[in-house]
Amino acid sequence: MKTAAQPWQAVIGLEIHAQLSTASKLFSGAATAYGADPNTQASLVDCAIPGTLPVPNREAVRKAIQFGLAIDATIARHSVFARKNYFYPDLPKGYQISQYELPVVGAGRLSVRVDDGRTIEVLIQRAHLEEDAGKSVHDAFHAETGIDLNRAGTPLLEIVSAPVMHSAAEAVAYMRTVHTLVRWLGICDGNMQEGSFRCDCNVSVRRSGDTQLGTRTEIKNVNSFRFVEKAIEYEIERQIRALENGDSIVQETRLYDPTRHQTRPMRSKETADDYRYFPDPDLPPLTIAEADIARERTALPELPQARRVRYVTELGLPEADADQLCSDRATADYFEAVLAALPGQAKLCANWVLGEVAAKINEAVIEISAAPVTADGLAQLLTRLREGSISGKIAKDVFAAMWNGEGDADAIIQARGLKQISDTGALAAAIDAVLAEYAGQVADYRNGNEKLLQFFVGQTMKRTRGQANPQQLNELLKQKLAGN
Amino acid sequence: MSLDHAAVRHIARLARLAIADDQLESLRSDLERVLHLFDDLAAANVNHLAPLAHPHDQTLALRDDIVSEDDRSAQLLALAATAQGGYFLVPKVIE
Structure with missing residues (x-):
């Protein structure tokens, strides 16, 4: 043994x-x-x-x-x-x-x-x-x-x-x-x-x-x-x-x-x-x-390790996001250029850079520096998203169009008529039409089946071709369903 | 330091020199005398000195990173014993 x-x-x-x-x-x-x-x-x-x-x-x-x-x-x-x-x-x-x-x-x-x-x-x-x-x-x-x-x-x-x-x-x-x-x-x-x-x-x-x-x-x-x-x-x-x-x-x-x-x-x-x-x-x-040696020391860029720590401690990003952003200087620089236009929105910017942008780059097998959507272009799109002019889902469509060279975010939103309906009157009309069409479901909802709210949200979105401001839609729907 | 015939053969192989068996002993004793000279040098006390890499007190001149050479492959390949398709040819080397 x-x-x-x-x-x-x-x-x-x-x-x-x-x-x-x-x-x-x-x-x-x-x-x-x-x-x-x-x-x-x-x-x-x-x-x-x-x-x-x-x-x-x-x-x-x-x-x-x-x-x-x-x-x-x-x-x-x-x-x-x-x-x-x-x-x-x-x-x-x-x-x-x-x-x-x-x-x-x-x-x-x-x-x-x-x-x-x-x-x-x-x-x-x-x-x-x-x-x-x-x-x-x-x-x-x-x-x-x-x-x-x-x-x-x-x-x-x-x-x-x-x-x-x-x-x-x-x-x-x-x-x-x-x-x-x-x-x-x-x-x-x-x-x-x-x-x-x-x-x-x-x-x-x-x-x-x-x-x-x-x-x-x-x-x-x-x-x-x-x-x-x-x-x-x-x-x-x-x-x-x-x-x-x-x-x-x-x-x-x-x-x-x-x-x-x-x-x-x-x-x-x-x-x-x-x-x-x-x-x-x-x-x-x-x-x-x-x-x-002193001259080179002065000219040294902020190093990946230092930047990673800064992203976590100062920007509050999850470590995994910071790791990915700092795996490549061009990616980190791109992220920071987007963030410069959207102060305080580090997580939103990181999600887009590591999500939509990274997916398109991998698909096209190119470097981020060659991406057809520049940091400024993405910043404009995310600004419209933050303002509530467009929804997250529409933003992704606009991004895809930008990537295909159809113009900048504002031009695409304008040309396709994608601007979100935040006008209460127009939204209310759409909701009224939906509630009239599905009277049976409205009765169920009022009898306690509150899960149906999502159904009404979906129907109204469909009627507005996705352009309803989701937050506003939710609030208005609840009000209407409550009988106000 | 002393040398044996195996060490002489090893040195010859490193230098790609073919030596005949009857040359071994005379080469061995010549090289050994050279090494004895280094033994004498090694006996000198140099503890207070930094190793000297170059006999002249010069610093290295550097050049700027500029491409200054043109394609000279035709001339260079013409110097070779055999060349083909732009390559120098040597007897087959396989790793």
């Missing part, structure tokens, strides 16, 4: 590669645009032509500083570019310029909300600048591999978390938080299909209470939140099963196969981890002036 053992605990750290959204590369003036014909954006520097020298991109450094400040990290006044040496056909120099001992961004932290409602603090050990490699195309050629160096030299920020997460859900929540942050700051477009945001997952397991980490495996280049979750879940289970069978874990690099939902070992490169880093003699240390 087995002795009762402590349950297993997974330990996860992520290395996230965020492509910095610069126009030109990290060390050359070649373009970084996605999708160009192969090798048309490869400069002499990117191709490692002898005699060329790298010159770093100021904007990439600036974006790294912005990230560092946003995670409350120390920005290194002096940092060093180092060569990471390995041979691979899509790495023409035979080394990648990266940072090793002295990265530009030191230790910081990020507050992460997990799906189950908990908030965890994730320690970020460092973030460093490095260049991307080129792309190898394996399937387009028969006996050869094609090399496209357009991506070679593209600036990346590698964001390295401490091994502090304990489930796939925590790791994905952290990855989403970083994804939101880099997009919020405008330093990375976050496009995962194009590889602008991808992640290596380091996973190990140990018995709860153990202080030593177990042997870890690294799952390389996972490029979707769902795949990260599946890959980590699979890997945790695989390691536990192996250890319970008395096997040991081999420290290795694994690949995630999304069709089988499995990880499998990469063909072993026995010398892969022997990178022989050393400071790049072509590049003196990167020095960042205190004044430059």
Whole structure:
């Protein structure tokens, strides 16, 4: 019989590669645009032509500083570019310029909300600048591999978390938080299909209470939140099963196969981890002036975490609404622009932004910035709703018409004659007609069947084609039914 | 620090150098002498000094984020041993 053992605990750290959204590369003036014909954006520097020298991109450094400040990290006044040496056909120099001992961004932290409602603090050990490699195309050629160096030299920020997460859900929540942050700051477009945001997952397991980490495996280049979750879940289970069978874990690099939902070992490169880093003699240390750091600090936008807290404490929004609005800066800004025209109506504005607007955006698969109904347009519509000019149901119809480009809210309300009937005389006439038509039901109501009120409301709405002011209708109906 | 033949082979493989067995011993002793030199350096007391990444007292010049390079793929591909469809071709690499 087995002795009762402590349950297993997974330990996860992520290395996230965020492509910095610069126009030109990290060390050359070649373009970084996605999708160009192969090798048309490869400069002499990117191709490692002898005699060329790298010159770093100021904007990439600036974006790294912005990230560092946003995670409350120390920005290194002096940092060093180092060569990471390995041979691979899509790495023409035979080394990648990266940072090793002295990265530009030191230790910081990020507050992460997990799906189950908990908030965890994730320690970020460092973030460093490095260049991307080129792309190898394996399937387009028969006996050869094609090399496209357009991506070679593209600036990346590698964001390295401490091994502090304990489930796939925590790791994905952290990855989403970083994804939101880099997009919020405008330093990375976050496009995962194009590889602008991808992640290596380091996973190990140990018995709860153990202080030593177990042997870890690294799952390389996972490029979707769902795949990260599946890959980590699979890997945790695989390691536990192996250890319970008395096997040991081999420290290795694994690949995630999304069709089988499995990880499998990469063909072993026995010398892969022997990178022989050393400071790049072509590049003196990167020095960042205190004044430059101060300027970036001043220019930093209100961060998603701070805004989320403000929405809950100052605007009184539910946490779930605040979370959703702050998942994307453009959405939060849109919401605030609508709210500016409707002070005190935060919940109404949130409901519309997260309801009608979000539904249409998802349906059309566009960004909120491209929505045909602008924040000002929505604000006008909601103002009419608040005034009582139109009902909530009509407002949705008007919104759909606005989305289809039929004009602004006022124009549509006017053109379709949708203005709510708030005129007591007209409403009273409609009610009288309904009560006359359904005399039997009126008698039932007066005998105590008060549920029939909704029936009369419905009939009057029908007669007014939905344009009756609901509140007024209710009041008038009750009065009339009471026999006044 | 001393080196054995296995370490020499490992270093050669990292550097993609083919070395013959009869070169091993002479390379091993040469490299070992180089390493002994580093042992001497390591013996110096540098506790009061910050690590020096670069011998010159220079700061890095940065450039503005401007695309300054045109498409030179025709010239670059012409330098390659084999190229096709805009790609450099290399012997099949499969992960």
